[in-house]
Amino acid sequence: MTEHLPALQVVIPLMAAPLCALLRPGRIAWMLAMTACTLCLLIAALLLERVLAEGVISYAMGNWPAPWGIEYRIDTVNAYMLLLVTMIGAVVMAFARPTLEQRAHLSKRKQPWFYTTYLLCLTGLLGMIITGDAFNVFVFLEISSLSSYVLISIGRDRRALTAAYQYLIMGTIGATFILIGIGFLYVMTGTLNMLDLAARLPAVADTRTVRAAFAFLTIGISLKLALFPLHLWLPNAYAYAPSAVTAFLAATATKVAIYVMLRFFFTIFGAQFSFETMGLDAILLPLALAGIFSASVVAIFQTNVKRMLAYSSVAQIGYMILGISLVSVTGLTATISHLFNHALMKGTLFMALGCVSYQIGAVRLDRLAGIGRTMPWTMGAFVIGGLSLIGVPLTAGFVSKWLLILGALERGWWPVALLVLLTSLLAVIYIWRVVEVAYFRPAPEDRKIGEAPLVLLIPTWTLALANLYFGLDTSLNAGVARLAAQSLLGVTQ
Amino acid sequence: MVTALAVIRLRDLFAVIMLFGIYSLLSASLFVVLDAVDVAFTEASVGAGIATVFMLGTLALTKSREKIPAAHKQVLPLLAVLGTGAVLIYGTSDIPYYGDPSNPIHHHVAPRYLEGSATEIGVPNVVSAVLASYRGYDTLGETTVVFTAAIGVLVLIGGARRPHSEESPRSDPKQELMKQYSILRLITKLLLPLILLFALYVQFHGDFGPGGGFQAGVIFAAGFVLYALVYGLDQARQIMPPWLLRIGISLGVLIYAGVGVAGILLGGAFLDYGVLDPHDPMHGQHLGIFLVELGVGITVSAVMISIFYAFAGRGR
Amino acid sequence: MQILGLYNYWIFIVLMMCGFYVVISRGNLVKKLVGLNIFQTSVFILYISMGKIIGGTAPILTETATVYSNPVPHVLILTAIVVGIATTALGLALVVRINEAYGTIEEDEIHAQSEDEAL
Numbered sequence: 001m002t003e004h005l006p007a008l009q010v011v012i013p014l015m016a017a018p019l020c021a022l023l024r025p026g027r028i029a030w031m032l033a034m035t036a037c038t039l040c041l042l043i044a045a046l047l048l049e050r051v052l053a054e055g056v057i058s059y060a061m062g063n064w065p066a067p068w069g070i071e072y073r074i075d076t077v078n079a080y081m082l083l084l085v086t087m088i089g090a091v092v093m094a095f096a097r098p099t100l101e102q103r104a105h106l107s108k109r110k111q112p113w114f115y116t117t118y119l120l121c122l123t124g125l126l127g128m129i130i131t132g133d134a135f136n137v138f139v140f141l142e143i144s145s146l147s148s149y150v151l152i153s154i155g156r157d158r159r160a161l162t163a164a165y166q167y168l169i170m171g172t173i174g175a176t177f178i179l180i181g182i183g184f185l186y187v188m189t190g191t192l193n194m195l196d197l198a199a200r201l202p203a204v205a206d207t208r209t210v211r212a213a214f215a216f217l218t219i220g221i222s223l224k225l226a227l228f229p230l231h232l233w234l235p236n237a238y239a240y241a242p243s244a245v246t247a248f249l250a251a252t253a254t255k256v257a258i259y260v261m262l263r264f265f266f267t268i269f270g271a272q273f274s275f276e277t278m279g280l281d282a283i284l285l286p287l288a289l290a291g292i293f294s295a296s297v298v299a300i301f302q303t304n305v306k307r308m309l310a311y312s313s314v315a316q317i318g319y320m321i322l323g324i325s326l327v328s329v330t331g332l333t334a335t336i337s338h339l340f341n342h343a344l345m346k347g348t349l350f351m352a353l354g355c356v357s358y359q360i361g362a363v364r365l366d367r368l369a370g371i372g373r374t375m376p377w378t379m380g381a382f383v384i385g386g387l388s389l390i391g392v393p394l395t396a397g398f399v400s401k402w403l404l405i406l407g408a409l410e411r412g413w414w415p416v417a418l419l420v421l422l423t424s425l426l427a428v429i430y431i432w433r434v435v436e437v438a439y440f441r442p443a444p445e446d447r448k449i450g451e452a453p454l455v456l457l458i459p460t461w462t463l464a465l466a467n468l469y470f471g472l473d474t475s476l477n478a479g480v481a482r483l484a485a486q487s488l489l490g491v492t493q
Numbered sequence: 494m495v496t497a498l499a500v501i502r503l504r505d506l507f508a509v510i511m512l513f514g515i516y517s518l519l520s521a522s523l524f525v526v527l528d529a530v531d532v533a534f535t536e537a538s539v540g541a542g543i544a545t546v547f548m549l550g551t552l553a554l555t556k557s558r559e560k561i562p563a564a565h566k567q568v569l570p571l572l573a574v575l576g577t578g579a580v581l582i583y584g585t586s587d588i589p590y591y592g593d594p595s596n597p598i599h600h601h602v603a604p605r606y607l608e609g610s611a612t613e614i615g616v617p618n619v620v621s622a623v624l625a626s627y628r629g630y631d632t633l634g635e636t637t638v639v640f641t642a643a644i645g646v647l648v649l650i651g652g653a654r655r656p657h658s659e660e661s662p663r664s665d666p667k668q669e670l671m672k673q674y675s676i677l678r679l680i681t682k683l684l685l686p687l688i689l690l691f692a693l694y695v696q697f698h699g700d701f702g703p704g705g706g707f708q709a710g711v712i713f714a715a716g717f718v719l720y721a722l723v724y725g726l727d728q729a730r731q732i733m734p735p736w737l738l739r740i741g742i743s744l745g746v747l748i749y750a751g752v753g754v755a756g757i758l759l760g761g762a763f764l765d766y767g768v769l770d771p772h773d774p775m776h777g778q779h780l781g782i783f784l785v786e787l788g789v790g791i792t793v794s795a796v797m798i799s800i801f802y803a804f805a806g807r808g809r
Numbered sequence: 810m811q812i813l814g815l816y817n818y819w820i821f822i823v824l825m826m827c828g829f830y831v832v833i834s835r836g837n838l839v840k841k842l843v844g845l846n847i848f849q850t851s852v853f854i855l856y857i858s859m860g861k862i863i864g865g866t867a868p869i870l871t872e873t874a875t876v877y878s879n880p881v882p883h884v885l886i887l888t889a890i891v892v893g894i895a896t897t898a899l900g901l902a903l904v905v906r907i908n909e910a911y912g913t914i915e916e917d918e919i920h921a922q923s924e925d926e927a928l
Contacts, residue, residue: 007753007763014637015750018743021644061630062756062764067602070630113648120641127634135885139634142892143641146899150645153903158910159923165903169832172845172896179852179889184584186882187859190597204597212584506839513843520850528867528878529857532886536853539894544846551839551901555908570834578826585818599862603879607868619868619880620887628884635888642895649902707891793891800898807905 002046006059006072009043009082010127012036017119026111030097033115037090037122044082051079052480058132066132067193073132077336077484080476081129081259084340088251088347089122095351095459096244099358114154118248121147125256134182134268135192137260138175141224144256145171148249152241163236170223170233177220184213185268197268205273214278217264225257227321228291231314238310243354246306250313250350251343258320258339262332265324266488275327284325289419291318296426300433305363308430309349312389315423316342322416323404331407332485333478338400340477341388344467345397348385351460352378355452368434370443378452379438381464386431388467391424396470399478506552514545531620531705538711543797546718550804613775616782621705625782629764633749635707636789640746643796650803681723688716696790697783706786710793717794718801726805735802738795745792752784818858824851836916838904842897849893856882856889 016036023029051057051074059072074082093115100114124144128137149171153164186192188209189200204210219230226234234254238246265274274280295314302308316338323335355378356371357363372379384395391401401424408417451457470477517540524533606623616622624632696709721729753764761768766781768774828851831844860882868880904914911919 004757004763007757011750011753011763014633015747015754017637018640018746021743022740060762062626063762063767064627068605068627070628110648110651113644116644117641117648120637120644123637133631135628135888136631136634139631139638139888139892142638142896143634146638146641146645146895149899149903150641150648153645153649153906158907161903161907161910162919162923165838165900165907168896168900168903169841169845172900173829173832173848176849176852180581180855183852183856183859188597190599191602192881208586209584212580215580215584506837509840509843513846516847517850520854523854524857527857527861529860529883529886530867532853532857532883532890535887535890536850539890540846540850544894544897547898547901548839548843551904554905555839555914570830573833574826574830577829578822581822581825582819585822596859599879603881606880607877619877620883623880623884624887631884631888635891638892638895642899645899646902649899650905707887800902803902804905 002050003059005043005047005050006057006074006130007061009040009047009130010123012039012043013119013123013126017116017123020112020119021116023112024109026101026108026115027097029112029115030093033119034090034093036119037086037093040122040126041083041086041090044079044086047074048079048083048480051076052483067191067196070136071132071193071195072130073195074130075484076480076487077262078129078259080336080480080484081256081339082126084343085122085125085129085252085256088248088343091347091459091462092244092248092251092351093118095247095354095456098453098455099242099244099354102358114151117147117150118245120144121151121248121253125252128256129259132194133192134185134194134197137263138179138182141175141178141260144253145175145224148245148253151245151249152237154245155240155242157240159236160240163233163240167233167237170230174220174223177216177223179220181213181215181217181220184209184216188213194263194268198270201269201273205277211278214269214274218261218280221257221261221264225254225261226314226317228287228295228314228318231291231295231317234314235307235310238313239304239307243306243350243357246310247347247350247354250310251347254313254317255339255343258317258335262324262335262488271327271489281325281327284321285416288318288321288325289416291315292322292423293419293426296423296430300426300430302430303365305365305368305434306350306353308365308434309346309353312427312430313342313346315427316346316389319400319404319420322420323407326407326411326413328407328410329482329485329489330403330410332488333482334400334403334407336481336484337403337477340481341396341400341467341470344463344470345385345388345395348381348460348463348467349389351456351463352382352385355381355456355460358456359449359452365434365437368437369441370438371449372435372439374443374449375451377457378460379435381457381460382438383435384464384467386435388471390427390431394468394471396467396477398471399474403478507549510545510548510552513548514541517541517544531618531708534708535711538708538715542715543711543718546715547800547804550801554804554807613778616779621782621786624705625785626764626766626778629766629785632785632789633753633764636746636749636792639793639796640742643742643799646800646803650807651799678723681719685716685720688719689713692716692794696786706789707793709786710790710795711797713790713794714797714801717798721801721805726802730802733798735799738799738802741791741795742799745788745790745795748788748791749785752781752788756781818855821851821855821858824854827851838907838914838916839901842900842904845900846893846897849889853886853889856886 013036016032020029020033023032057074060066061070100111121144124140124147127140128144131137131140149164149168152167153161185197188204188207189197191197191200223230238250292315295311299308299311302311320335320338323331323338353363359375360367388395388397391397401420405417405420517536521533521537524536606619606627692709692713695712696706717729717733756765756768757763759768766778768777769780770777825848828844828848832841832848835841835844860879862878866877868877908914911922913919
């Protein structure tokens, strides 16, 4: 069976989803979904191990050889991404059940459908990562997008509905732009397979059609990954979605979009075309810096903590794009490493907030007064996540910040490196605002709340400890990330 | 194509949606001219049929007049649109000419499908062969998208808003009105079997002529929607109860993916239909495509009817 | 040849701009979805135009025909149409819910109500 692992990676959640829709009550559906998530995680780990040992794995769907059939192609980059997404998927799935049951976002009858939608979202993300076919990316992109619109709209606040609608419009425009881009590429080359595209593009690279395709793909993907200034859908979507959904989407969805961007820029178009011919770095660099700076500043003035972290996500995406625009092995390693680390820290932070909202029903800053003492474990995890977000040494966040600064200095761009440090100080400010309120303001007398239940704390702390672990053992988030960066840039060591 | 321009100007949403239906029908005929019969079929049944019904269903639940937008908000969108248009004109100025057989698009991957599908799959309709076999995995994804949409709509507006407690046996005034149109009822009764039969024909004839699971599913659903419109939602629900639809939604996806897994179990790759019949791969391909199209048909028709029920049931 | 060869693509561009304009400039939620559909349909026309060969026929193998249009864009667009209707259905369901929650489907009125809530 091991040679079928690539197919099973996507097919297991895909088949578990309709089964979940049929199962009643919600608890049984959750058990099935949890099993599927765990299996996915195992498969992803096995795949990464095999890729590292044996090199690229190729799997032909329906046994039709590429480029006629659809090929699954797994190299270091996507094996690493698969592991990241399945890990977050499994942890957040464990977290999702109690929050869903307590707050009754959904009637009992509809709860299994939440798990179905969640699994579909996971299917879509995994499918986008693993595939070696440009059009297949679009199909799975739409699976993950449609399901994330639904997941967001489940939020209790009615603003969740408008946030989901806005995301649907922006997301569909983005997807259609990507479709136009793929169409232009197809008309010039006659193929949809990524490797085949990469091989045939240089011959026609000097045409206006290919340049327009590049522009459309860049804008389309940027919409999906919320690159400043196309990020407008993100803060509302994250702020009003249910906590578990925010944790899952913040840790995975934008990351996968960045992965797709890497794929198109480096594998299909090639670094030389993307950056030397099109001068993409000259566009990305200012956008990244502007995004980091403005989103960090806006984050400081938010009173809804979830919204604050959402703006912080926009800033963090800026760091990743900054890494891409350095166009060097170190810069790219920083990006890939930050994909992983940011998923860990934002997962921790949003899950800790989920615990808070589970207990007190709100995440407004003024309602958090004194909870540092009443909910020590929850806020402990929040602080760890916060430190990692700032980039304090010994946390995972430090690893990628360090690499990013190294990359900038390598290019001799010391103002950029300085700006990275400066904006980290902004992160200190907004995280400190929460810590100050939680630990140093007295709790209102009449409030009797205790610690969040263990079922919520265990997943939260799993990710919190991962933040610390990967701050010390960097073989995965820096070592493998470097291999991945090298393979993207086509550098052999 | 003037209809698209009219859509911008009109403020009456009802007319906008009608125009959109006409626009869809026009683009469907354009697709026929461009030799894409399968696509035309789908566009006609989806754009002019189901999408219009859904949109009208939404209007019935909301308002049908659009407010006049503030003028100052229109400058930025206009610039964005003109910018995009400029990039497109720039991009297409270099594109290979329309209809020229020497374009690269016709020379790399496509010829294999045209030449191979007769010998490798044995299905005359090349679109069906590519759809269900060569690129069958995309189609599985597509079925999953439809499934996702159905679950989403059910999560959002499935079930009645209020519990049925105060429901008295009073009948809908509109339904009473409908009862007077006996000719309409009679025609519906006559048409319904024909529509459903046509759907089955499209489903199973997709290998040879234009058609396939998706189109068949939509037509089947359209037949039911017609029935529900004339005879009332409750009567339609008795014939096609929601629980059956829920099973149908999932079942189709499971059939499709199950065929894929069967490929693995029989020693081939995922979605490898050739191994379904160990003696005759071509027969295996036939069987695989048949089952897969059936799965698509079941899911699509169940999804479309469920979504229609959801919209129609929300209003009361 | 220049004009004739690109004519179809120009139709696509005009339509695409119309649809896109409706999506981003209009405040009515239903109308935005109609615009989105026009926008997507225009892209379908782009793809199908790419696959056409003058003198070719529909890609259903017969004894008489020798030149067929390219089937691949047809397949891709079948998928895209399905994705489009799925998105539309979901968007409309959201509109219904928004109308229930806010009593309006105009973007600025919803916005005004949300502002009040934030204060």
